[in-house]
Amino acid sequence: MLQDFSIGIGTRFVFGRDAHNRIGKELKQMGIRKVLIHYGSRKRLSDSGLLGSVKEQLRLHGIRILELGGVVPNPRLSLVREGIHLARKEKVDMILAVGGGSVIDSAKAIGLGAVADTDVWDFFTGAEVPGKSLPTGVILTYPAAGSESSEVSVINNTELGMKLLASHPVIRPAIAFMNPELTYSLPKFLTACGVTDMFSHVCERYFTPDGEVGVIDRMAEGILKTLAEIGPKVLAEPDNYSYRAEIMWISTIAHNDTVGVGRVQDWAVHEIGNELSALYDTPHGATLSIIMGSWMRYVYREAPERFARYAGEVFGVKWNRKNTLEAAYEGILKTEEFFRTMGMPVSFEEFQVPTDGVEQMLDRIAFHGEDDSIGGIKRLNRDDCRKIYETALKSRRTTSE
Secondary structure, three states: OOOOOOOOOOOEEEEOOOHHHHHHHHHHHOOOOEEEEEEOOHHHHHHHOHHHHHHHHHHHOOOEEEEEOOOOOOOEHHHHHHHHHHHHHHOOOEEEEEEEHHHHHHHHHHHHHHOOOOOOHHHHHOOOOOOOOOOEEEEEEEOOOOOOOOOEEEEEEOOOOEEEEEEOHHHOOOEEEEOHHHHOOOOHHHHHHHHHHHHHHHHHHHOOOOOOOHHHHHHHHHHHHHHHHHHHHHHHOOOOHHHHHHHHHHHHHOOOOOOOOOOOOOOHHHHHHHHHHHHHOOOHHHHHHHHHHHHHHHHHHHOHHHHHHHHHHHHOOOOOOOOHHHHHHHHHHHHHHHHHHOOOOOOOHHHOOOOOOHHHHHHHOOOEOOOOEEOOOOOEOHHHHHHHHHHHOOOOOOOOO
């Protein structure tokens, strides 16, 4: 049954070829006069011509510009604080992220901190609740995290060895410019990481202890099936506009809660996987492919029909009530096969992640509630998460023959 919910997706989307060239006109109409352009590598954006094009469009419409580069995967709190100082000093009207999820999350955090009376990290620890933010704009160059319209920002505090999220509607970007052509040059591994991230975002909402909700379940299954079909194809045809466009839009709807409303969500895979990023700086997409199969193996008996349905609808596994467990397990194998076809790891060993930090990672997982656990479809305590990590350490069979 669909539970009560409230959602406001206030992001305006400008989608299609040359969408980013409308930025000056659109921001001027919004009353923006001064922006802080935030990005990763200045050289990469300059060499591609994108940074110059964006700056030209902004200047043509009388919008003043500041720049702050240097964002890295698993964005750092130290750069966020630098951006907050700059935004306050220069009195900017908007933080404009040019990049993917890491850049956007960093820009969101700067927007929060620029108008806050407290240290921005307090929003990530939960000590303070966001109430306002400078608006964030996005030119998306790397579809993956869905941060272009989500109400979440994830930041890495390297001093404390913690990777935490802040979540509030005021964090959602005001506008996102989405041109699939800007993603043609993405390396294969980054594309595969992005597809994995989108896939996981939907799974975190699909594997729920709540009952079936036909429209939401079918939307989720359609997204997952599409990713399973075109993920490997886009790696073979990186200049295929149709594939890139579908993936870019899926990145948005996979994480703006369209397929997560009115139900309990899980998020254990992300919470367990995030600790690999915090401790070893493992790319986010790789942490998800490493953990997901092990998590599925550990929890699928809690909801075998849900996992069997997933196997059938997403990967075409035939099932009935007589072979529910077998079909559910087949879906897990198919999931790991899918990751493998894109070159993604499904174990610590395959990505050469150190295996001696399990207890340290467990110390940092934010277990909560009266049961001191995480997850939804099955509540997982420290011992449960340890077993999931241990299963993920070594390579294992992922073929379904």
